[in-house]
Amino acid sequence: MALLDKDGVRLTVDDTVATVTLTNPAKRNAQSPALWRALTEAGRSLPGTVRVVVLRGEGQSFSAGLDRQAFTPEGFEGEPSFLDLARGSEELLDSTIAEYQEAFTWWRRNDIISVAAVQGHAIGAGFQLALACDLRVVADDVQFAMRETGLGLVPDLGGTQPLTSAVGYARALEICATGRFVQAEEAERIGLANLVVPAGELDAAVQDLTTALLAPPRDAVIETKALLRGATTRAYDDQRVAERAAQARRLRDLAGLSD
Numbered sequence: 609m610a611l612l613d614k615d616g617v618r619l620t621v622d623d624t625v626a627t628v629t630l631t632n633p634a635k636r637n638a639q640s641p642a643l644w645r646a647l648t649e650a651g652r653s654l655p656g657t658v659r660v661v662v663l664r665g666e667g668q669s670f671s672a673g674l675d676r677q678a679f680t681p682e683g684f685e686g687e688p689s690f691l692d693l694a695r696g697s698e699e700l701l702d703s704t705i706a707e708y709q710e711a712f713t714w715w716r717r718n719d720i721i722s723v724a725a726v727q728g729h730a731i732g733a734g735f736q737l738a739l740a741c742d743l744r745v746v747a748d749d750v751q752f753a754m755r756e757t758g759l760g761l762v763p764d765l766g767g768t769q770p771l772t773s774a775v776g777y778a779r780a781l782e783i784c785a786t787g788r789f790v791q792a793e794e795a796e797r798i799g800l801a802n803l804v805v806p807a808g809e810l811d812a813a814v815q816d817l818t819t820a821l822l823a824p825p826r827d828a829v830i831e832t833k834a835l836l837r838g839a840t841t842r843a844y845d846d847q848r849v850a851e852r853a854a855q856a857r858r859l860r861d862l863a864g865l866s867d
Contacts (some may be wrong), residue, residue, distance in 0.1 A: 609621050609622070610641075611650075611653050612646065612649060612650055612653055613631075613841060614646050614649075614767065615640070615642040615643050615645065615646040616630060616631050616632040616637065616639075616640070616642070616643045616646065616709050617629070617631065617643055617646035617647055617649075617650055619650040619653060619654075619657060621657075621658060622653070623657060623819055624657055624658060624659045624822055625658065625659070625660050625661075625662065625822075626654055626655075626658045626660070626661045626662070626720075627661075627662045627663075627664065627839055628647070628650050628662070628663045628664075628785065629663075629664050629665070629666060630643075630663075630664070630665040630666060630671055631666050632666075632672070632748050633665070633667025633668070633669070634667075634824045635664040635672075635675065636667065636668070636669040636671065636672035636728075636729060637667065637669060637671040637672065637734070637758065637844055638671070638673065638674065638675035638676075639671060639673060639674050639675060639733045639734070639737075640674075640677075640684055640687075641675070641676065641678075641684065641687050641708060642684065642687070643711075644707075644708050644710075644711035644712075645711070645839075647711035647712075647737075648681075648710045648711045648714070651710075651714035651715070651717075651741060652714075654720070654767065657658065658697065658720060659719075659720060659721065659821070659826055659829070660720065660721050660722075660723065660818050660821050660822060661720050661721070661722045661723070661741075662722075662723050662725060662818065663715070663722060663723070663724045663725065663737070663738075663741055664690055664724075664725040664814075665726075665727070668727070668728045669727070669728035669729040669730075669734075670679070670724075670725075670726045670727055670728055670729065670730045670734055670737075670738065670750075671729070671730060671731070671733065671734030671738075672729045672730040672731050672732075672734055672739060673729075673732030673733045673734045673735070673755065674732055674733045676808055678690045678725075679691065679759075688730065701770040705764055708764075708765060709765055709766050710765070710842040711737075711765075712737060712765045712766040712767070713738040713740070713766055715741050715742065716739040716740070716741075716742060716837065718830050718833050718834045718837070719830055720807050720855070721742050721743065721829065721833065722740070722741040722742045722743070722782060723741060723742065723743045723744070723745060723746070723814060723817060723818065723820050723821075724737070724738040724740075724741035724743070724744045725746075725810055725811070725814045726738050726744055726745070726746045726747065726750050726752075726801075727747035727749060727750060727807055727810055728747070728749055728750065729751050729753075730750060730751065730752050730753075731752075731753045731754075731755055732752070732754065732755045732756055732763075733765055735752050735753060735754050736754075736763055736765040736766060736767030737765075738752070739766075739767045739770040739771055739774075739800075740765075740766060740767070740770070742833075743802045743817070744795075744800060744801050744802055745802060745803045745805065745810065745813050745814050745817060746792055746795060746796075746800075746803070746804050746805075746810075747792070747804075747805065747806070747807035747810045748792045748805065748806055748807060749792070749807050750792045750795060750801070750804075751789045751790070751791055752783075752789065752790040752791075752795060752800060753783075753787055753788065753789045753790065754767070754783055754784045754787060755787045756784070756787075757784055757785055757787060758787045763784060768780070768784075771783070771784075771800075774798070774799045774800055774842060775798045775799055775800060779798060790844070792804045802817075803817070809829075811843075825859070827861060828858060831857065831858060832854075834854070835847075835850055835851060835854055838850060
């Protein structure tokens with residue numbers, strides 16, 4: 609069932625699994641503010657039954673990044689150009705970027721697990737969108753790159769934290785500062801990819817992973833995801849306290865004693 613199909617984004621839901629598809633392969637799924645608003649709407653439209661969200665891009669590339677039309681004086685029809693935004697107030701610029709970031713933040717909600725199926729190019733905003741997901745299954749032709757610094761910009765769509773978390777500060781800095789391509793073998797080796805498969809097997813591999821993710825009880829997965837997300841910022845003793853509290857909730861629930 610399609611719940612949304614607009615501005616290069618389609619959301620379909622089949623019971624516990626939602627699929628968000630980027631649907632502009634002719635432009636290698638280049639991104640725009642309208643697409644970001646549609647991604648935000650997709651997140652808000654998820655039924656409560658959904659446990660796994662799969663993100664994919666039609667065609668040969670997952671997403672080649674921001675549509676360069678954003679930097680032209682005319683920008684996109686009905687949208688302020690990025691050049692016009694730069695000339696506006698700091699408050700407007702900050703709030704606008706915050707609005708764009710919303711498209712990249714909901715994928716890590718504790719009540720879902722998000723899986724990016726990535727083939728071909730995932731550049732700039734495309735790389736950051738793949739990083740927004742919890743897990744990444746990639747085709748052997750994948751090419752990740754963070755090209756913002758080459759344009760005199762910074763990655764600002766929520767990608768810096770998950771990139772650094774996945775590969776460490778030194779590797780993240782090198783990837784961002786050079787803008788070089790990270791291909792499949794390296795992506796798996798350094799932790800960007802959970803799994804690399806031949807391009808023709810990408811859909812099947814994502815389906816197998818989705819089936820495995822749906823096997824455990826939902827509440828146990830939610831609690832575990834919350835624990836792991838908090839582990840990077842908690843002290844060790846605080847993490848043990850969080851583990852005890854989460855386990856107590858699970859045991860009370862299994863015993864039928866939850867509120």
